[in-house]
Amino acid sequence: MNPPEAPLLAVRNLHTRFHTLDGVVNAVDGVDFEVYPGETLGLVGESGCGKSVTAFSILQLLRCPPAEIQGQVEFEGVDLLGLDKEAVRRIRGGGISMIFQEPMTSLNPVLKIGEQIAEGVRVHKKMTHRQSRRWAVEMLRMVRISSPGSRARQYPHKFSGGMRQRAMIAMALSCRPRLILADEPTTALDVTIQAQVMELMQELKKEFNTAIVLITHDLGVIAEMASRVVVMYAGKIVEEAPVREIFKDPRHPYTRGLLGSIPVIGRKAETGRRLQEIPGVVPSPMEAPPGCRFHPRCSEALALCSTQPPPVIRLTDNRCVRCWLEAGDNEKKTSDFV
Amino acid sequence: MLNYLVKRLISTIPVLIGISLLLFFMLRMLPGDPAQVLAGQMATPQEIENIRHQLGLDRPIYEQYAIYLGHLARFDLGRSARTQNPVSQEIWARLPNTLLLAVVAMGLACLLGIPAGIISALRPYSWIDYAVTMTALFGISMPVFWLGLMLVVLFSIILKWLPAGGTGGWQYVILPSVTLASFVVAFIARMTRSTMLETLSQDYTTTARSKGLTEKVIVVKHAFRNALIPIITVVGLQFGMLLGGAVLTETVFAWPGIGRLIVDSILARDYPMIQGTILVFGLLYILVNLAVDFIYAFVDPRIRYD
Numbered sequence A: 001m002n003p004p005e006a007p008l009l010a011v012r013n014l015h016t017r018f019h020t021l022d023g024v025v026n027a028v029d030g031v032d033f034e035v036y037p038g039e040t041l042g043l044v045g046e047s048g049c050g051k052s053v054t055a056f057s058i059l060q061l062l063r064c065p066p067a068e069i070q071g072q073v074e075f076e077g078v079d080l081l082g083l084d085k086e087a088v089r090r091i092r093g094g095g096i097s098m099i100f101q102e103p104m105t106s107l108n109p110v111l112k113i114g115e116q117i118a119e120g121v122r123v124h125k126k127m128t129h130r131q132s133r134r135w136a137v138e139m140l141r142m143v144r145i146s147s148p149g150s151r152a153r154q155y156p157h158k159f160s161g162g163m164r165q166r167a168m169i170a171m172a173l174s175c176r177p178r179l180i181l182a183d184e185p186t187t188a189l190d191v192t193i194q195a196q197v198m199e200l201m202q203e204l205k206k207e208f209n210t211a212i213v214l215i216t217h218d219l220g221v222i223a224e225m226a227s228r229v230v231v232m233y234a235g236k237i238v239e240e241a242p243v244r245e246i247f248k249d250p251r252h253p254y255t256r257g258l259l260g261s262i263p264v265i266g267r268k269a270e271t272g273r274r275l276q277e278i279p280g281v282v283p284s285p286m287e288a289p290p291g292c293r294f295h296p297r298c299s300e301a302l303a304l305c306s307t308q309p310p311p312v313i314r315l316t317d318n319r320c321v322r323c324w325l326e327a328g329d330n331e332k333k334t335s336d337f338v
Numbered sequence B: 001m002l003n004y005l006v007k008r009l010i011s012t013i014p015v016l017i018g019i020s021l022l023l024f025f026m027l028r029m030l031p032g033d034p035a036q037v038l039a040g041q042m043a044t045p046q047e048i049e050n051i052r053h054q055l056g057l058d059r060p061i062y063e064q065y066a067i068y069l070g071h072l073a074r075f076d077l078g079r080s081a082r083t084q085n086p087v088s089q090e091i092w093a094r095l096p097n098t099l100l101l102a103v104v105a106m107g108l109a110c111l112l113g114i115p116a117g118i119i120s121a122l123r124p125y126s127w128i129d130y131a132v133t134m135t136a137l138f139g140i141s142m143p144v145f146w147l148g149l150m151l152v153v154l155f156s157i158i159l160k161w162l163p164a165g166g167t168g169g170w171q172y173v174i175l176p177s178v179t180l181a182s183f184v185v186a187f188i189a190r191m192t193r194s195t196m197l198e199t200l201s202q203d204y205t206t207t208a209r210s211k212g213l214t215e216k217v218i219v220v221k222h223a224f225r226n227a228l229i230p231i232i233t234v235v236g237l238q239f240g241m242l243l244g245g246a247v248l249t250e251t252v253f254a255w256p257g258i259g260r261l262i263v264d265s266i267l268a269r270d271y272p273m274i275q276g277t278i279l280v281f282g283l284l285y286i287l288v289n290l291a292v293d294f295i296y297a298f299v300d301p302r303i304r305y306d
């Protein structure tokens, strides 16, 4: 099912560590995934699983405490982690842009909305002040902000949460990036606004053929927007599958937990209550349990799960899962070598 | 906005009355008799009594205050007991000198303190951050008069580059304003550092970085512009410190400003002059903070006065 083309973004064996006063935090611990041009990849998991850190690591936006990022982040064939600062800066906002979770704090309160869009355009598109300002107004019009001309001259505090997030989308799209990292773009919004913003993103994505990594803990959103899903738990990817298959046949107990106990196709609408159905909480990266990190919360755990980290089992061409339940006897025997 | 300004100006009146009241009674608790000082060591009790009567000091104290307040309402600060000149005239003559010193010192302090604070915030816990912190600590703990004297020793006596005191051209302004600036530069640097550390870690700074802006634009346009409010607040508050520091600095450098006038009048127990000068300092402080409130509205679009 994967498009035959080369991936737009390939994250390989990504590790992100924070060196804090309390010790080393392994927030992202060996993550691999690919994003193909124009597709929407869903990245799901409960809060604290490392989704944001993964996204921030791609653009190297983690500043304090100093984060140590290892692995490869290949964007259009170039490893971003090997580039110098100046080259990374040109990718930010140009090739890859980002939409953040908190519309209330992500915009600069002392700069006009139009300027906040225009300044990025000037950096990447070599426009004059005047051209970039006109461009910013057009972008606001595109995200359906009414009277964009006067809105562009306003400060963020005059905008509602939904409007700020639209402005954020305008900003992210303003330089026509090939990829957008959207970190829970609607989590902080009212339900009705959420739907509008999602719809807008969907439309613009089609119009510009932008690939999106859509981070969320809401599987309902994934069902509507994404073509493939990556499920993350405690810094690791535990399952990867096309979106239809993950709803039809989730293979990891964690994914099943997220979906609710009996997955039924066509019950997408009820997906809101799933999160409560897994007992316990995500372990902090500093006290990750041995073996499979999910085993203390897993109702199907085997004896092996508490001692040996499970291998990644490739189920089909485009599906894999990190779970002992899916492993054959052979793999269980040779688990010492994993 | 104009309404607000008028309201604020009117509200300074009770504050000034409060200052005058405190000042009036505190002064009279000081040991020493102004009539005695004025009459000199050789004066007879009768002469002293006459002077006391002339100055109105023989009346009950609340009556003295009522009279004083009555004059104040007509912007009459009275006459100096020492020189017999109107107090307001002496203050007017010296005010420009003190303002010049304060403004140059504050300018110097901002010019040094703000960049130093930004640099330490950009490299927290680096050697340069520690160097700035140590220098700031040094500046905060060093007595003004001592620093002033050391500067005089070095630049006037040993190197003979700058005059040790008095007024004249720009070269007379340098030592006193550097001395005075040392008093507040440390506070400004510390405040800039801590505020910049905060604004640099805010979400909007990450947004700015995610847009591919250069580090310079991120620091100056995004982080620093948001740090301005607390920095301006500190500058306003430190202006009070500057006025206090001016008393010492002007004395050390024989600078003919209001600070030295205060010292001279205290030594002479010149009540009207002390009251007048300190009241003017109080008024200056209030006006600076009023100005700060108005600058807020220009710096932060969320702040509006109606």
Ligand SMILES: Nc1ncnc2c1ncn2[C@@H]1O[C@H](COP(=O)(O)OP(=O)(O)O)[C@@H](O)[C@H]1O
Pocket: A018, A020, A025, A026, A027, A045, A046, A047, A048, A049, A050, A051, A052, A053, A054, A064, A065, A284, A285
């Ligand atoms: N700057 C940081 N310093 C230390 N730990 C962090 C930092 N940022 C995130 N973490 C930790 O990394 C883990 C993953 O966080 P995050 O990626 O924000 O989760 P989420 O999946 O909810 O986006 C969490 O346990 C969090 O505590």
Ligand SMILES: [Mg+2]
Pocket: A048, A051, A052, A053, A183, A184
């Ligand atoms: Mg997050």
